[in-house]
Amino acid sequence: MSNDKYIGQFLDNRYEILEKIGSGGMADVFKARCHRLNRLVAIKILKSDLAQDPDFRRRFHAESQAVAMLSQPNIVSVYDVSRTGDTEYIVMELIEGITLKQYINRKGVLNWKEALHFATQTAKALSHAHSRGIIHRDIKPHNIIILKDGSVKVADFGIAQLLSTQQNTLTQQALGSVHYISPEQAKGGHVDERSDIYSLGVVMYEMLTSRLPFEGESAVSVAIQHISSIPLMPQEINPDIPAGLEQITMHAMEPNLDMRYASADEMLKNLEEFRKNPDIVFDYSGYTPSVSADPDETRVINGAVPAAPAVTHKPAAQTVLKPVKRQEKSYGRKKGDNRNRHRASFMIGLGSVAIIIILLVVFMWNYFVKGIIDPQQEYITVPRFIGQYIDAVEGNSEYLLDYKFDKEYQKTDDYQEGYIIQQDPPEGREMIKRQEGIKVKLTVAQSEDKVLMPQLLNKDYREASTQINHLGLDLTVQLEPVYDDAVTKDYVIDQYPAAGEQLTDGSTIYITYSLGPEEHNVKVPNVTGLSESQAIARLKSYDLVCKVEYVDDDAIKGKVIFQSYIAGETVPVKTEVVIQVSNGPVIVEPPVEEDPPVYILPPDDTEDPVNTDPDTGEITPGA
Numbered sequence: 001m002s003n004d005k006y007i008g009q010f011l012d013n014r015y016e017i018l019e020k021i022g023s024g025g026m027a028d029v030f031k032a033r034c035h036r037l038n039r040l041v042a043i044k045i046l047k048s049d050l051a052q053d054p055d056f057r058r059r060f061h062a063e064s065q066a067v068a069m070l071s072q073p074n075i076v077s078v079y080d081v082s083r084t085g086d087t088e089y090i091v092m093e094l095i096e097g098i099t100l101k102q103y104i105n106r107k108g109v110l111n112w113k114e115a116l117h118f119a120t121q122t123a124k125a126l127s128h129a130h131s132r133g134i135i136h137r138d139i140k141p142h143n144i145i146i147l148k149d150g151s152v153k154v155a156d157f158g159i160a161q162l163l164s165t166q167q168n169t170l171t172q173q174a175l176g177s178v179h180y181i182s183p184e185q186a187k188g189g190h191v192d193e194r195s196d197i198y199s200l201g202v203v204m205y206e207m208l209t210s211r212l213p214f215e216g217e218s219a220v221s222v223a224i225q226h227i228s229s230i231p232l233m234p235q236e237i238n239p240d241i242p243a244g245l246e247q248i249t250m251h252a253m254e255p256n257l258d259m260r261y262a263s264a265d266e267m268l269k270n271l272e273e274f275r276k277n278p279d280i281v282f283d284y285s286g287y288t289p290s291v292s293a294d295p296d297e298t299r300v301i302n303g304a305v306p307a308a309p310a311v312t313h314k315p316a317a318q319t320v321l322k323p324v325k326r327q328e329k330s331y332g333r334k335k336g337d338n339r340n341r342h343r344a345s346f347m348i349g350l351g352s353v354a355i356i357i358i359l360l361v362v363f364m365w366n367y368f369v370k371g372i373i374d375p376q377q378e379y380i381t382v383p384r385f386i387g388q389y390i391d392a393v394e395g396n397s398e399y400l401l402d403y404k405f406d407k408e409y410q411k412t413d414d415y416q417e418g419y420i421i422q423q424d425p426p427e428g429r430e431m432i433k434r435q436e437g438i439k440v441k442l443t444v445a446q447s448e449d450k451v452l453m454p455q456l457l458n459k460d461y462r463e464a465s466t467q468i469n470h471l472g473l474d475l476t477v478q479l480e481p482v483y484d485d486a487v488t489k490d491y492v493i494d495q496y497p498a499a500g501e502q503l504t505d506g507s508t509i510y511i512t513y514s515l516g517p518e519e520h521n522v523k524v525p526n527v528t529g530l531s532e533s534q535a536i537a538r539l540k541s542y543d544l545v546c547k548v549e550y551v552d553d554d555a556i557k558g559k560v561i562f563q564s565y566i567a568g569e570t571v572p573v574k575t576e577v578v579i580q581v582s583n584g585p586v587i588v589e590p591p592v593e594e595d596p597p598v599y600i601l602p603p604d605d606t607e608d609p610v611n612t613d614p615d616t617g618e619i620t621p622g623a
Contacts, residue, residue, distance in 0.1 A: 480512045
């Protein structure tokens with residue numbers, strides 16, 4: 001049954017399980033609320049299908065006891081270890097941040113100051129754990145969490161054991177991520193504090209170069225390389241790495257236990273010395289780590305260094321020893337005939353090959369052949385991957401040893417992006433354990449096609465608004481006009497959200513556009529009644545433009561009788577003001593008087609002539 005059944009449940013009437021946030025090989029991790037102290041916590045619960053297995057119960061108890069003993073700022077705190085019925089769990093500090101692995105994947109090569117910062121904090125965590133007799137045994141960037149303030153916390157003591165109960169051999173299921181395990185872990189040998197130091201050296205190598213020192217097609221090939229190969233020097237990949245920090249990294253990764261840092265405190269001492277003086281180098285030249293069959297032959301392997309190297313500043317004539325390939329051994333030759341030297345070289349080479357073959361045989365027998373010839377083949381139960389975050393699954397070291405994942409993505413809005421929604425084979429199926437890993441097909445949720453904010457800068461704000469409206473989402477557009485001397489009027493100056501950001505329904509888009517250069521306003525003066533020249537001069541003094549129109553009026557000629565803006569009205573400078581100037585009154589001349597006309601009637605032959613008496617005025621008929 002899935003541990004998802006715990007969601008909504010109370011443990012010890014105190015811890016309310018809110019949601020599942022991760023899963024490991026033997027436990028699930030939940031976000032919960034402690035109602036007694038009113039704080040959010042993380043709770044790790046042993047998987048129900050493993051709770052009946054005595055071996056897993058023992059390992060879970062070992063983890064609980066180990067982490068409960070630790071109290072250091074760079075280690076995830078444990079608040080409680082308890083049991084409710086058949087449910088065993090530990091209550092831990094809830095951490096919000098990203099893993100160092102995610103940070104490296106995003107950024108690539110870290111600058112050496114960042115690498116030094118993270119390595120120092122991790123070393124402090126190891127120093128505290130080792131002082132309590134606890135070995136982490138799975139140091140890797142997946143288990144190093146970076147908080148928002150830049151501090152580091154080491155998490156997941158899932159395979160840690162108390163030093164007092166440490167076993168000398170590994171089980172058939174290799175523990176820890178194979179890319180970071182020490183050579184002694186790969187060989188199934190004794191593991192102590194120096195194994196964690198080797199793993200931290202690999203983490204430093206990856207931070208400084210963005211590459212793993214050893215890679216291969218299978219876990220076996222990588223493990224063998226830890227035993228018999230040597231990586232490129234970090235400076236060959238990234239020349240910007242300071243020599244002193246490279247030496248610290250390779251010293252931590254020294255395959256010979258006796259030549260590796262003896263403790264985390266010793267490594268911290270060198271890290272602190274380097275922090276104070278980045279030009280420092282470490283003088284290993286006075287140390288002879290081992291002597292060959294020939295007493296005069298001294299070999300230097302992988303930058304052989306003493307357990308507590310002396311520190312010097314870089315003088316001009318000092319030679320800094322670089323790690324060399326194990327095959328490239330530096331020998332002080334004795335004088336003798338060539339035959340003896342060839343015979344010695346042949347025997348040394350033959351011995352080296354024999355040792356490698358023996359190691360390979362032991363490795364193959366312990367981890368693979370032994371299980372094949374056993375009449376009872378080993379079966380494992382496929383866990384539930386559905387509901388887990390894909391990065392958490394791919395970063396789980398125990399999963400990677402047993403399974404080979406094949407991912408495909410499915411667009412959906414029903415599940416949060418990045419979470420597994422289907423798996424094949426299904427949960428609970430019994431499968432024969434395979435050397436190359438059981439193939440598991442995982443379907444991961446992917447959001448539907450995202451609508452991104454377009455680039456609106458240097459577009460007319462009306463065009464920009466139209467473009468937003470055509471995105472197909474319910475968006476609100478807020479326009480803000482501002483004066484700007486550099487941007488053309490009506491063109492977009494700024495936008496929020498920025499171009500390329502995802503948009504969702506209900507979002508508000510803010511568009512700031514230009515009004516052009518800021519205009520200064522003036523009050524129109526009164527020019528009515530002034531002469532034309534006076535009005536023009538006065539308007540010009542107010543930075544206004546004057547336009548003159550001439551009209552006939554009874555006013556005195558040349559006087560302003562009208563202005564287009566009322567006196568006192570506020571207008572921008574350079575505004576055109578129309579004035580009308582009188583042409584003066586129109587003068588009309590009176591008409592000249594003339595005598596009335598005299599009309600004489602013509603004679604009428606059809607009537608008697610008329611005679612008028614000049615004295616009396618009487619009219620008498622004519623003769």
